[in-house]
Amino acid sequence: MKLGIIGLGLIGGSMAIDLRRKGFAESIIGVEADSVNAAAALKIGLVDEITTLQECAASCDLIILSVPVGAAVRMLPEILDIFQEEIKNGNSCKKTVIDVCSTKEQLAKTVHYHPMRARYVATHPMAGTEYSGPWDAMPGLFDGRACIICNQEESSPASVHLVEKMYDCLNMRPIYMNAASHDVHTAYVSHISHITSFALALTVLDKERNEKHIFDLASGGFSSTVRLAKSNADMWVPIFSQNRDNLLKVIDTYIEKINAFREAIDGFDEDGIRSLIEDANRIKRIIR
Amino acid sequence: MKLGIIGLGLIGGSMAIDLRRKGFAESIIGVEADSVNAAAALKIGLVDEITTLQECAASCDLIILSVPVGAAVRMLPEILDIFQEEIKNGNSCKKTVIDVCSTKEQLAKTVHYHPMRARYVATHPMAGTEYSGPWDAMPGLFDGRACIICNQEESSPASVHLVEKMYDCLNMRPIYMNAASHDVHTAYVSHISHITSFALALTVLDKERNEKHIFDLASGGFSSTVRLAKSNADMWVPIFSQNRDNLLKVIDTYIEKINAFREAIDGFDEDGIRSLIEDANRIKRIIR
Numbered sequence A, B: 001m002k003l004g005i006i007g008l009g010l011i012g013g014s015m016a017i018d019l020r021r022k023g024f025a026e027s028i029i030g031v032e033a034d035s036v037n038a039a040a041a042l043k044i045g046l047v048d049e050i051t052t053l054q055e056c057a058a059s060c061d062l063i064i065l066s067v068p069v070g071a072a073v074r075m076l077p078e079i080l081d082i083f084q085e086e087i088k089n090g091n092s093c094k095k096t097v098i099d100v101c102s103t104k105e106q107l108a109k110t111v112h113y114h115p116m117r118a119r120y121v122a123t124h125p126m127a128g129t130e131y132s133g134p135w136d137a138m139p140g141l142f143d144g145r146a147c148i149i150c151n152q153e154e155s156s157p158a159s160v161h162l163v164e165k166m167y168d169c170l171n172m173r174p175i176y177m178n179a180a181s182h183d184v185h186t187a188y189v190s191h192i193s194h195i196t197s198f199a200l201a202l203t204v205l206d207k208e209r210n211e212k213h214i215f216d217l218a219s220g221g222f223s224s225t226v227r228l229a230k231s232n233a234d235m236w237v238p239i240f241s242q243n244r245d246n247l248l249k250v251i252d253t254y255i256e257k258i259n260a261f262r263e264a265i266d267g268f269d270e271d272g273i274r275s276l277i278e279d280a281n282r283i284k285r286i287i288r
Helices: A010-021 A035-044 A053-059 A069-088 A105-111 A157-169 A179-207 A211-217 A220-230 A233-242 A244-266 A270-285 B010-021 B035-044 B053-059 B069-088 B105-111 B157-169 B179-207 B211-217 B220-230 B233-242 B244-266 B270-285
Strands: A002-006 A027-031 A062-065 A096-099 A120-125 A146-150 A173-177 B002-006 B027-031 B062-065 B096-099 B120-125 B146-150 B173-177
Touching: A002 A010, A002 A053, A010 A027, A010 A035, A010 A157, A027 A035, A027 A053, A053 A069, A062 A069, A062 A157, A069 A096, A069 A105, A069 A233, A096 A157, A105 A120, A105 A179, A120 A157, A120 A179, A146 A157, A146 A179, A146 B211, A173 A179, A179 A220, A179 A233, A179 A244, A179 B179, A179 B211, A179 B220, A179 B244, A179 B270, A211 B146, A211 B179, A220 B179, A220 B220, A220 B270, A233 A244, A233 B244, A233 B270, A244 A270, A244 B179, A244 B233, A244 B244, A270 B179, A270 B220, A270 B233, B002 B010, B002 B053, B010 B027, B010 B035, B010 B157, B027 B035, B027 B053, B053 B069, B062 B069, B062 B157, B069 B096, B069 B105, B069 B233, B096 B157, B105 B120, B105 B179, B120 B157, B120 B179, B146 B157, B146 B179, B173 B179, B179 B220, B179 B233, B179 B244, B233 B244, B244 B270
Parallel strands: A002 A027, A002 A062, A062 A096, A096 A120, A146 A173, B002 B027, B002 B062, B062 B096, B096 B120, B146 B173
Antiparallel strands: A120 A146, B120 B146
16 A cells, blocks of 8 residues: 655654554655655655655555645645546546544535545544644554544545544544534534633733743643643644634633633632532543 | 641642651651541551541641641641640640641631741642542652742741751752742642633533543543543632632633634634734743
């Protein structure tokens, strides 16, 4: 299997490591717009060569599009166009392309009527760290996590099967959902936690001007709550923008909850504070 | 050294483990109101015996008050009263008592004029987890972290010296601060992160009624951001209540930051979102 990876950051790079190690990919071709990242990915050995999107799409059996979702919306139709060229040239096309982006609906709409739509599988592996770039790629990143596959009825069974096999190699559990539901549920669970973490960092940096105090007073608790605030703007700006409507609803609920704490604390209402905390503690049942 | 620990939870229990292991305490006497926790602490071997607050304060050289701060405000004067009895009985008193609570000003005010004030040292070791109870006590919890010592000029040099030696045994860095500053800075850095995490748990539990979705869609990022929402109400209700004024200020700043995100997302203002995220990213310089 000749694998192409477009975007050699944390996700693309970590996939390269494990898919090569498990024998799924015999050779891996990379595409990377940032020349420093491209050179690093080659040097680390994530990929065997760096090429262009056109050449990658023309020569690989499976292409992983692991770029920020704003770029993915532009690149995905280009890749499907290249697939279509092969058909026009009288060849058959057995290639498959997947994306690994955190929002799915805009991508789904963009290629819904593309004649090669069936060769695309929309996926979202639920794994990552707050770091980015090929040097942060790591083995085992996906191990045991869930991977969402969206609108699989629009993809060809052969492409879906190949992608399921690939995620099985990464030891991921597949979950099937339509793109619109995906975006609702990821806003509710994943995207809002990035907003709360960015806002926490901004608050602490604003109120506590003495950076040494932040360092000294940061217990493990603060470090873990603010961890996501280190996340990359290139990745998160288009996610927040594309998932606007769902995010606004969950932000409004979040502001209500913060205000409930504010009121209870302001009114010396210890029973009210206790009942909010005990309600929140129910998360223990779900997240160990 | 005969050590007394009042409150055998995560902090008291973890101190017991390391102070015995390092040879600082030859015997450890525990006081614990909850009979299940008391039996567990004995069974695990955290303490050699369980006794009453009165007997503990009368027989130990150093007493660690590791109970929620609401209880500490009641117990600390009782312990100093017992110290004073010894003086009244014509003996000298070389005992020391410390607390390990997360708010310091109310405790400081409560015993400011007590004749035995000098035998009390106010401390706050900046370590913990979201768990509580003697079974969650662990070795090395304090290793390499900061420990705040407040208003040390009100404590006798001998007591301060003993307490510094104890924290040195736990490999903690001492930081000196007055009680009022402590409460401002911990509100800014530590307490607000608990509020944001409780509110996140409430939001997700409210919006996402399907618990399986929460489990499936929770990447490592969500788990780490919501971790503190598992924290114990008995500990946090009195902290939020005692640190009300500082907390209200930092909650208001936090709501401003969340609203800034809301506005930028609502107005499709990608430059605005980017600039908020990049501002928040400055936390990387401080928290690795």
